[in-house]
Amino acid sequence: MDSIQVGDFKFRLDLSKPLYEQVLQHIRQTIARGDVLLGTKLPSVRDLAHQLKLNPNTVMRAYQELDRYHLTETRRGQGTFITSDSETVELVKKALAREAVIAFVSSMKNLGIDRSTTESLLKEVAWHE
């Protein structure tokens, strides 16, 4: 387990994708899953960068992206906080789910696999909740 816990957030980074994107996704998932209280303060840019051994600019980029989703609110001089609006979280969660579903259906259609076959395949996959 080469994952790093920083405050309420857990990170496991690799080289498969841009680092700023992975940081963004980890935090976004933590929020969407409800694994952290709304209103919680994120680690400071410098702190997270130091603990993940990343450049502050890289973390900044992830945080700004979160702000753009309105999943966080940044208060200059204070820090970046998870939104307290549960509705926003729910909307983002639904949007991400919808994106995933659409991308998935698209892949299956591209392969020429029909709906019922897709549903069968889905049933074959273990789903440890």
Next chain:
Amino acid sequence: MDSIQVGDFKFRLDLSKPLYEQVLQHIRQTIARGDVLLGTKLPSVRDLAHQLKLNPNTVMRAYQELDRYHLTETRRGQGTFITSDSETVELVKKALAREAVIAFVSSMKNLGIDRSTTESLLKEVAWHE
């Protein structure tokens, strides 16, 4: 419609992903869907490169990847041909489908969405076969 037809193959390229990967995927899909006869000759590297306005090396990379899947067989001096072994095509198709399903389930789990909710979402998506 900014897609380009070259022989039996249709391509629509953008900047979202590496070009060689898009070329690979288009051809792979065409084969997997059964939209082209087994044994068919692919456009020559130079020809496809010219028509798609790509560098021959970029097309080469896609073709070599296809060979690695055994979806094509390359005969030096003759060209690159789609395999005549339908079983190979079927195996690759299943492998790709499986990958897609696993990736999808993983996304949904990361969002904290359970199986039945996922199945419901899937039903909401239009599926023009």
Next chain:
DNA sequence: TAAGTGTTACATTTGATATAATACACTTAA
């Protein structure tokens, strides 16, 4: 032999990513 194939090998360019270092702006608490 010539034309059409795939193949290989460079050098080069480009763009995204990431780092490094520094300075600035704001908030909070000592």
Next chain:
DNA sequence: TTAAGTGTATTATATCAAATGTAACACTTA
């Protein structure tokens, strides 16, 4: 008032994958 802790911005640099440009080589077929 000050110091420490926040986010923010800027500029330069480094790195890597992707893509291009160019050229040559090897093989097959007509």
